[in-house]
Amino acid sequence: MADYAVGQTVRMKKQHPCGSNVWQILRIGMDFRIKCSGCGRSVMVPRAKFEKGVREVLTDNEKS
Secondary structure, eight states, X not given: OOOOOTTOEEEESSOOTTSOOEEEEEEOSXXXXXXXXXXXXXXXXXXXXXXXXXXEXXXXXXXX
């Protein structure tokens, strides 16, 4: 299980209908709120589905 932070950009396995598969994390909890980088649509995804669908973390915007 990876650690995710608000503001990180991730690449998902499946594409959004707009054609983009890059998402920004807006909220973390039992559900993740992620925003499509292509069209700006915001979607709530259950944690298990999110963690299974992440291919890679592109940017790491964590505050140290």
